[in-house]
Amino acid sequence: MKNPSSADQARLGGPHVLTLTPFYPTERDDASGCFVSEPLAALESLGITHTVFAVEPVYRSRSRPNVAAPAARWIRYLAIPSGFGLSSAGAFLYARIVSLVRELHGQRRVDVIHAHAPLPCGHAAMLLHGELGIPYVVTVHGLDAFSTVQVSGRAGNWRRRISQHVYRNATRVICISEMVREEVLKGTGGDCRTTVVYNGVDTEMFTPALSPPDPITILSVGNLISIKGHDVLLRAAGSLAAEFPSLRWEIIGDGPERGRLQTLANELGIADRVHFPGAIARSGGRGDAALRRVCFAEPLRRSGMCVSGSDELWKAHHRMPRAGNCRSYSARAEWLTRRAE
Numbered sequence: 001m002k003n004p005s006s007a008d009q010a011r012l013g014g015p016h017v018l019t020l021t022p023f024y025p026t027e028r029d030d031a032s033g034c035f036v037s038e039p040l041a042a043l044e045s046l047g048i049t050h051t052v053f054a055v056e057p058v059y060r061s062r063s064r065p066n067v068a069a070p071a072a073r074w075i076r077y078l079a080i081p082s083g084f085g086l087s088s089a090g091a092f093l094y095a096r097i098v099s100l101v102r103e104l105h106g107q108r109r110v111d112v113i114h115a116h117a118p119l120p121c122g123h124a125a126m127l128l129h130g131e132l133g134i135p136y137v138v139t140v141h142g143l144d145a146f147s148t149v150q151v152s153g154r155a156g157n158w159r160r161r162i163s164q165h166v167y168r169n170a171t172r173v174i175c176i177s178e179m180v181r182e183e184v185l186k187g188t189g190g191d192c193r194t195t196v197v198y199n200g201v202d203t204e205m206f207t208p209a210l211s212p213p214d215p216i217t218i219l220s221v222g223n224l225i226s227i228k229g230h231d232v233l234l235r236a237a238g239s240l241a242a243e244f245p246s247l248r249w250e251i252i253g254d255g256p257e258r259g260r261l262q263t264l265a266n267e268l269g270i271a272d273r274v275h276f277p278g279a280i281a282r283s284g285g286r287g288d289a290a291l292r293r294v295c296f297a298e299p300l301r302r303s304g305m306c307v308s309g310s311d312e313l314w315k316a317h318h319r320m321p322r323a324g325n326c327r328s329y330s331a332r333a334e335w336l337t338r339r340a341e
Contacts, residue, residue: 014047015111018101018134020093020121023141024054025066031282035141035199036116037069051104055093055121057081075100079120083155086147087162090123101128110134112171119147119159122166129169138166139174139197145183149227160187167192205282217248224255231257231264238268247273254279 019040023033033054040050052072056063057079065074077096079089104110113136115125125136146163148156167173167184173194175181181194218237222228230251237249251261251274258276265271 014049016108017043017048017050018104018110018113019050019052019116020055020097020113020125021052021116022055022121023116024052024072025069027064027066029279029281030066030068031279033116034282037072038202039200040070051110053097053100055097057085057089077120083151083153084158086119086151087155087158089120090162090166091127093120093124094127097124098128098131101134102132105132105134112137114139115166117141118145118163118166122170123162126166126169135171137172137174138170139176140180140184141176143180143183144227145180146187164188215246215248216244217250219250219252221252224251224253224257224261226257228253228257230261234261234264234268234270234274237265237270237274241268241270241273249274251276252278252280 019036021033021036023036025032025034025037037052040052043050050070052070053075054063054072055075055077058076059079059081062076063074065072075097077089077093079085079092101110101113110132111134113125113128113134115121115136115138118138118140122136122138125138128134129136144150146160148160151159164187167188168191170192173184173192174197175184175194176197176199178196181196184192184194218233220230220233222230224230233249233251237247240247249270262271262276265274
């Protein structure tokens with residue numbers, strides 16, 4: 001099928017972006033991939049239209065769409081559930097969607113593919129670029145830019161090599177923080193084009209209270225997985241418990257580390273001061289939780305510090321240091337607590 005002419009493209013509207021993402025809100029979790037879905041409406045207002053392919057491997061449970069999120073086509077693809085699985089997932093994803101993208105490109109030219117994460121979506125975008133000539137950009141959402149933190153050996157090396165190819169062939173690599181950019185450049189020998197674009201923050205949803213809460217509470221939000229470093233936060237809480245007996249900590253989120261973290265809180269003697277409410281929907285109180293707390297804490301080991309670039313959030317909230325270091329967290333929490341008192 002013949003591609004639309006320039007006149008046809010102008011009639012149909014502005015640039016057309018195909019978004020490939022493994023992160024997108026679901027019926028069960030409206031926060032999953034909200035950083036992908038929420039900017040789409042703002043971009044539409046600028047005349048940029050989107051087709052979204054939300055992708056997931058067949059070995060995972062089928063996700064049900066979140067009706068509040070912009071429409072997406074959910075696509076399941078063959079993948080191997082092992083250390084080598086992510087290395088080959090991009091090729092499998094490409095095989096699954098190439099005919100769909102060719103048809104879409106024929107109906108209305110795709111100006112750019114926006115892939116979220118190098119594997120599998122960035123790899124699939126690179127292969128689509130080779131087949132259909134569509135340029136692509138890839139956004140890197142964390143410091144594990146080559147997907148090697150939890151996998152080493154041959155599988156890790158394979159992931160690194162493919163990610164390097166993805167970055168070097170991309171029109172642009174979008175990094176969500178300077179630290180992420182440094183990681184990408186270090187892993188590619190500087191041989192790629194990078195830009196830092198920080199994730200935005202909805203300052204209407206996340207608005208601070210006019211006065212400190214009583215009792216003073218420090219809030220952390222994130223999946224309870226080891227790379228988030230919530231154990232660092234708990235050890236900081238333990239070191240401050242005697243001097244600040246009224247200080248409270250709230251950790252919103254769920255995951256495989258929850259049991260271990262609750263056990264650690266018991267061992268540190270702070271179980272009565274740390275609240276684990278589990279996962280809370282964005283539409284069901286995350287903003288309210290932020291409003292009631294004196295500061296955010298992000299003890300991240302290998303994440304991208306996704307809100308670190310928001311001037312609005314920096315102005316709106318006190319924040320803890322991001323390095324995964326118990327002593328630095330303790331010192332900062334002590335300073336904030338004294339200020340609030």
